[in-house]
Amino acid sequence: MELMSIQSEHTAASPANASNKELITAETLRLANLISGLAPYDGFFSQRIPCLSVSRFSRVNKNDVKSFDLPSMLIVAQGAKTVIAGQEVYRFNQSQILMLPVALPIALKVTDASHFEPYLGVKLVIDPHKIAELALRVYPHGVPAVTKWNAGYVLDADAGMLNAASRLIECLNNKSDSDLLSPLIMDEILIRVLRSPIGSRIAELGFAGSEAHLVTKAVTWIRNNYSHPMKVAELAELAHMSESTFRVHFKSITSMSPLQYQKALRLHEARRLMISESMDATTACNLVGYASPSQFSRDYSRFFGNPPKKDVAALRQ
Numbered sequence: 001m002e003l004m005s006i007q008s009e010h011t012a013a014s015p016a017n018a019s020n021k022e023l024i025t026a027e028t029l030r031l032a033n034l035i036s037g038l039a040p041y042d043g044f045f046s047q048r049i050p051c052l053s054v055s056r057f058s059r060v061n062k063n064d065v066k067s068f069d070l071p072s073m074l075i076v077a078q079g080a081k082t083v084i085a086g087q088e089v090y091r092f093n094q095s096q097i098l099m100l101p102v103a104l105p106i107a108l109k110v111t112d113a114s115h116f117e118p119y120l121g122v123k124l125v126i127d128p129h130k131i132a133e134l135a136l137r138v139y140p141h142g143v144p145a146v147t148k149w150n151a152g153y154v155l156d157a158d159a160g161m162l163n164a165a166s167r168l169i170e171c172l173n174n175k176s177d178s179d180l181l182s183p184l185i186m187d188e189i190l191i192r193v194l195r196s197p198i199g200s201r202i203a204e205l206g207f208a209g210s211e212a213h214l215v216t217k218a219v220t221w222i223r224n225n226y227s228h229p230m231k232v233a234e235l236a237e238l239a240h241m242s243e244s245t246f247r248v249h250f251k252s253i254t255s256m257s258p259l260q261y262q263k264a265l266r267l268h269e270a271r272r273l274m275i276s277e278s279m280d281a282t283t284a285c286n287l288v289g290y291a292s293p294s295q296f297s298r299d300y301s302r303f304f305g306n307p308p309k310k311d312v313a314a315l316r317q
């Protein structure tokens with residue numbers, strides 16, 4: 001299933017609209033220049049501000065790159081990217097934002113990039129507790145009714161969001177600014193998202209007792225206990241739902257079933273262990289909860305496209 005961007009309704013051209021478009025273009029260019037200064041060559045670059053990283057790619061991807069992402073915002077300043085979460089496909093390009101409000105296994109691909117105009121993006125990891133805190137302030141009388149959630153949301157960035165992202169990056173120039181001002185700017189960015197057309201969907205995840213919040217509690221349990229046997233009925237009980245209702249809401253929010261989520265998490269963790277800790281496949285598969293090495297190898301090959309040994313060797317190279 002492919003989801004469309006949440007955009008404002010088309011209106012007739014006016015001086016105000018033209019001026020706003022020019023402002024967004026200027027802010028996007030400013031953000032692109034700042035990212036370019038932090039990413040002198042292709043790759044991902046973590047920054048001193050813990051939640052912040054930037055990326056640059058001068059070629060499109062032929063194959064999807066598998067990743068497990070924490071709740072995050074991806075802002076494109078130049079180029080375009082596609083992200084697949086479960087069965088949902090999100091395409092977003094310059095001046096657009098992808099919100100992933102729940103930790104998810106994803107596949108991503110840069111779809112518009114060149115040596116002269118590389119893909120330039122910024123990623124902000126989101127604290128769900130901060131979302132909950134700010135949602136109470138943005139929606140003091142409760143969140144408007146939400147009937148459907150998605151694993152992710154594509155949003156047209158306004159000039160204020162882009163400006164705030166640029167100011168956050170500029171905090172890197174001064175350690176005092178990084179320590180004192182960057183948390184305030186992150187709050188500003190999240191408040192702007194909560195006040196946007198997708199705000200009520202994001203806010204619902206932070207309101208204790210809401211169905212979305214209860215499902216995220218189950219997601220957190222799986223992340224903390226991914227190597228242990230799991231019964232969906234017990235997760236449903238944790239979320240105070242019937243099993244059938246829980247399955248529907250879990251798939252709505254993550255675009256996969258609980259068992260698919262657990263399997264993806266196990267495979268990503270096994271890959272990390274083999275790459276970062278030089279662990280062999282048999283040891284890694286046991287640590288992440290697989291009882292059968294042969295089943296692990298089959299699942300790994302289907303998920304990442306190559307058997308463990310070949311995949312890890314290629315990544316190291």
